Amino acid sequence: MASLKDLRxxxxxxxxxxKITSAMKMIAATKLxxxxxxxxxxxxxxxxxxxxxxxxxxTLASRETAPKLISGSGEDxxxxxxIITADRGLCGGFNGxxxxxxxxxISVLRQEGKAVKVICVGRKGRDGLRREYGGLVSETxxxxxxxxxxxxxxxxxxxxxxxxxxxxxxxxCTVFYNTFKSAMSQVVTAKQIIPFELPAAEASxxxxxxxxxxxxxxxxxxxxxxxxxxxANLAMQIFGALLESFASEQGARMTAMDNATRNASDxxxxxxxxxxRTRQAIITKELIEIISGAEAV
Amino acid sequence: MAETFLFEIVTPARLAxxxxxxxxxxxxxxxxxxxxxxxxxxxxxxxxxxxxLRDKSLKILDRYFVEGGxxxxxxxxxxxxxxxxxPLQEITRDDAEDRVKRAHDALMVSEALNVxxxxxxxxxxxxxxxxxxxxxxxxxxH
Numbered sequence: 001m002a003s004l005k006d007l008r009x010x011x012x013x014x015x016x017x018x019k020i021t022s023a024m025k026m027i028a029a030t031k032l033x034x035x036x037x038x039x040x041x042x043x044x045x046x047x048x049x050x051x052x053x054x055x056x057x058x059t060l061a062s063r064e065t066a067p068k069l070i071s072g073s074g075e076d077x078x079x080x081x082x083i084i085t086a087d088r089g090l091c092g093g094f095n096g097x098x099x100x101x102x103x104x105x106i107s108v109l110r111q112e113g114k115a116v117k118v119i120c121v122g123r124k125g126r127d128g129l130r131r132e133y134g135g136l137v138s139e140t141x142x143x144x145x146x147x148x149x150x151x152x153x154x155x156x157x158x159x160x161x162x163x164x165x166x167x168x169x170x171x172x173c174t175v176f177y178n179t180f181k182s183a184m185s186q187v188v189t190a191k192q193i194i195p196f197e198l199p200a201a202e203a204s205x206x207x208x209x210x211x212x213x214x215x216x217x218x219x220x221x222x223x224x225x226x227x228x229x230x231x232a233n234l235a236m237q238i239f240g241a242l243l244e245s246f247a248s249e250q251g252a253r254m255t256a257m258d259n260a261t262r263n264a265s266d267x268x269x270x271x272x273x274x275x276x277r278t279r280q281a282i283i284t285k286e287l288i289e290i291i292s293g294a295e296a297v
Numbered sequence: 298m299a300e301t302f303l304f305e306i307v308t309p310a311r312l313a314x315x316x317x318x319x320x321x322x323x324x325x326x327x328x329x330x331x332x333x334x335x336x337x338x339x340x341x342x343x344x345x346x347x348x349x350l351r352d353k354s355l356k357i358l359d360r361y362f363v364e365g366g367x368x369x370x371x372x373x374x375x376x377x378x379x380x381x382x383x384p385l386q387e388i389t390r391d392d393a394e395d396r397v398k399r400a401h402d403a404l405m406v407s408e409a410l411n412v413x414x415x416x417x418x419x420x421x422x423x424x425x426x427x428x429x430x431x432x433x434x435x436x437x438x439h
Binding site: 038041042044045046048049052056151154155160163165167217218219220224225228230232235236239265 | 307308309310311312324325327331337338339340341342362365366369376378380381411415
C-alpha cells in the first residue's frame with residue numbers, strides 16, 4: 001500500500017491538473033462564444049454571395065463556355081485535399097476524426113489510381129498523417145486560427161489554389177473540416193470546392209431569394225463578373241470552413257476539458273478516501289500495538 | 298418614389314454598414330456609377346476605390362474605402378459585398394504610403410508569374426488607397 005506521503009503528493013498533483021483543465025475549459029468557452037458570433041456575422045456575406053452565384057450559374061448551366069472553376073479541368077486524375085485541424089491537441093476526437101476521414105478518402109482515391117496531394121491547415125492534421133501518408137503532405141500552414149478565423153489567410157490560400165489549378169497541379173479540390181453542430185458534437189464534412197458545386201437544396205433556396213439574374217443588368221458583363229465572383233466565392237468557402245472548424249475546435253476542447261475536470265474530481269474523491277482509510281488504519285494499528293503492549297506488562 | 302433606399306456594406310467578418318441613403322457613388326468595374334432610389338436592377342464588380350454616401354443635396358456624408366468586391370442593386374436596395382471596407386477617415390496617409398511601398402517592393406522581388414500577378418494587384422489596391430486619401434485630404438481642406 002502506498003504511504004500517506006505518496007497519497008498526499010498524488011492528490012495535490014491531481015488537484016493542480018484539475019485547475020489547469022478547468023481553466024482551459026473556461027478559456028475554450030469564452031473563445032467558443034466569440035467564434036460563434038463571428039460565424040453568425042459572416043453569414044450575410046456568404047448568403048448573398050451564394051445567392052448571386054446561384055443565379056448566375058443557373059443561367060449559365062446550359063452553355064459550354066462555363067469557366068473552368070465550374071466545369072472543372074475536364075479530367076479527374078489528381079485530387080488535392082485540404083485538411084483543416086487544430087494546431088494543438090487536448091480537444092477530444094476533434095483532430096482524430098478529421099484525420100480518420102481523410103485517411104479513408106486517400107486510400108479510396110489511391111485504389112482508383114488517382115494522384116493525391118494534401119495541404120494541412122493546422123499542425124495536428126500533418127502529425128496524424130505523417131506515419132502513413134507523410135509524403136503526400138505538400139504544405140502545412142500553422143497558426144492560421146491562433147487569433148480566431150481571419151479572412152486574410154483564407155484569401156491567401158484561395159489565391160494559391162487558383163494558381164495551382166491554373167498550372168493544372170490538380171483537378172479536384174476537397175476541403176475536410178469539422179462542422180459545428182453544438183458544443184458537444186462536431187461533424188466531419190468533406191466539401192468539394194473546385195470544381196464548384198452548388199448544393200442542390202441550397203441552390204433552389206438561394207435562387208428563390210430574389211435572384212432572377214435575367215432581370216439584372218450585368219456590369220462589366222457576365223464573363224468578367226463570373227471571373228471575379230468565383231475566386232471571391234472560393235475564398236469565402238475556405239473562410240467559412242475555417243470559421244466552422246475554429247468554433248468546433250473550441251466546442252470540442254470545452255467538452256473534453258469539462259470531462260477531464262470531472263474525472264479529476266472523481267479521482268480526487270477516490271484518492272482522498274484511500275488516504276483517510278490508510279490514515280485510520282495506521283492509527284488503529286498503533287493503538288493495537290500500545291494496548292497489546294500494555295496488556296503484556 | 299421613396300427618397301432613400303437601403304444601403305448595406307457586407308464584409309466576410311460582419312455587416313459593416315446598414316443605413317438609409319439618398320445617393321451612393323460606387324467605383325464599378327466599368328467606371329464609377331451613382332445609385333439613386335429606384336435604380337435599375339444591376340450586378341456589378343467593384344474595383345479598389347472610395348464609396349461615397351451622399352444626402353439629397355449630394356453633400357458627402359461618409360466615405361468608405363473598399364478593396365474590390367461586388368454590388369447588387371435593386372430599386373429598393375443596394376448591397377455591397379467587399380472583402381475589406383474601411384471608413385476613409387480611419388486610413389492615414391502614412392498607412393497608405395507604407396502599403397504602396399511594401400507592395401512595390403514585393404513586386405520588385407517577385408519572379409514567378411503568379412506571384413507577380415498578386416503583387417501587381419496589391420500595388421493597384423495600395424495606389425487606389427493612397428489616391429483616395431489624397432482626394433479626401435484635398436476635399437477636407439476646403
